Amino acid sequence: MIEKIIRYCQINGITVSQEQAQLLNQYMTYMLEYNTHTNLTAITDPDQFVMKHFVDSLALLEEIGEIKAGMTLIDIGSGAGLPGIPLSIMLPELQVTMVEATNKKVTFINSAVEKLGLTNAKAVWGRAEELSGPGKPMREAYDISVGRAVASLPVMVEYCSPFTKVGGRMLAMKGPKTDMEPPYEKAAKALNLKQLSFKEIELKWEDPQQDTICRQIYSFRKVEKLSSKYPRKTGKAVKEPIC
Ligand code: SAM
Numbered sequence: 001m002i003e004k005i006i007r008y009c010q011i012n013g014i015t016v017s018q019e020q021a022q023l024l025n026q027y028m029t030y031m032l033e034y035n036t037h038t039n040l041t042a043i044t045d046p047d048q049f050v051m052k053h054f055v056d057s058l059a060l061l062e063e064i065g066e067i068k069a070g071m072t073l074i075d076i077g078s079g080a081g082l083p084g085i086p087l088s089i090m091l092p093e094l095q096v097t098m099v100e101a102t103n104k105k106v107t108f109i110n111s112a113v114e115k116l117g118l119t120n121a122k123a124v125w126g127r128a129e130e131l132s133g134p135g136k137p138m139r140e141a142y143d144i145s146v147g148r149a150v151a152s153l154p155v156m157v158e159y160c161s162p163f164t165k166v167g168g169r170m171l172a173m174k175g176p177k178t179d180m181e182p183p184y185e186k187a188a189k190a191l192n193l194k195q196l197s198f199k200e201i202e203l204k205w206e207d208p209q210q211d212t213i214c215r216q217i218y219s220f221r222k223v224e225k226l227s228s229k230y231p232r233k234t235g236k237a238v239k240e241p242i243c
Helices: 002-011 018-034 046-058 060-064 084-090 103-116 153-163 185-190
Strands: 072-076 095-100 121-125 142-148 164-174 193-203 213-222
Touching: 002 018, 002 046, 018 046, 018 084, 018 103, 046 060, 046 084, 046 193, 046 213, 060 084, 060 142, 060 164, 060 213, 072 084, 072 153, 084 095, 084 103, 084 121, 095 103, 103 121, 142 153, 153 164, 153 185, 153 213, 164 193, 185 193
Parallel strands: 072 095, 072 142, 095 121, 142 164
Antiparallel strands: 164 213, 193 213
8 A cells, every 4th residue: 555655646746755655554544443433534445545635635735835844734624634644744844733623533633643653743622713713822823724625715714814824825625616616705805815826636546547536726825914803703604604
């Protein structure tokens, strides 16, 4: 499996060392074993897992770009640690914090972090809206905020911007573009985010006959300190999105 992880990543332009692939494999094995008693992922086929969890999460590396020692990243709605754990394996100088509302998932992440010996990753239990309010230590404290498959974009900007430093970036990763995606521009503006880019990417399988996996990555810059009215109280971003 280790060679397969390296190959699947390489086909998609991601260079993974033997040691990093070993850690990714250890994480996958542990998650699939844990999944037999605690629901963490619907993807249990190892080939699908490598593509849809690892290659997919690591597609963010290009957007993240160069990392300086001590830079911080927060992964909102991390689930079982995606993309946070693969990113912390690939970027050991980056300090990764994963926020997750479901306690049993946080327990899994922290146990995986310990098992893998990752010293630059940790998970925090709580709702994004509650951890990032005015005066909270996590508010506007991270260089980069990310979220994969958590909520619609107007909701994601309200979850992520309050954690992002002024001058920092927010990256949101979503599945294939649908006509159902609501407009997000008004919400991004209200949350002091300026859009930098939008990319549609296609993850390729080893067999070129197999359908590619389409993903979208939205990138924003936090341009100004956030008004204390954001984030609104828990659940409001979902019930009454800004746009
Ligand atoms: N990012 C992971 C991935 O790509 O596999 C998990 C995606 S899962 C569909 C969404 C996760 O976001 C769930 O585990 C859920 O508990 C978490 N979540 C949703 N709203 C949240 C919030 N307001 N604060 C923290 N976590 C939240």
